[in-house]
Amino acid sequence: MGQVGDGGFQPRVEYKGTKAVAQLLRVSQRTVERYVKEQIKKPRADLAARLEREVKARWQPQIRAKAKEKAATTGGIVIDVHARLGYAGTSMDSTDEDRQRHITGALPPQYAARLFDAQEQGATEDRLRELTAEALKEVYFQDSGRRAGSLQEVQINDVLDLGFQL
Secondary structure (H helix, E strand, O other), rough: EEEOOOOOOOOOOHHHHHHHHHHHHHHOOHHHHHHHHOOOOOOOOHHHHHHHHHHHHHHHHHHHHHHHHHHHHHHHHHEEEEEEEEEOOOOOOOOOOOOOEEEEEEHHHHHHHHHHHHHHOOOOOOHHHHHHHHHHHHHHHOOOOOOOOOOOEEEEEEEEEEEOOO
């Protein structure tokens, strides 16, 4: 597939020329050549849809992989959770009653990496929720060891909304 950009439509090497691209898009080779020479600049609706589908099929996985790699190594992720959260601790000040909370916060790269690895290994939704709760416990509730030292466990229950942003 090619790229649409400043230089017009350029077939990539993997298709070894305009003929292979034309077959993929179900158009004539001459039509593809016209796009390459910028004689045609705006595709008709059905061809535009096929171009978009083919580009997404090839580029979206690469873009997602790069974003995940960055999140897992340097950038981290932002979590937005609206759920009932339960707590367990060793002190008498702790409560085991769930409370509904809406939390938005940044999780460092190591937590993003744990979540991505678990997801890729086919972890269940319950396991992913446990990993998210562990991350919230350490980063949000305990502030990386600066408070709530007696907090042993955080549970995410009755999820109303849960989102991650890279």
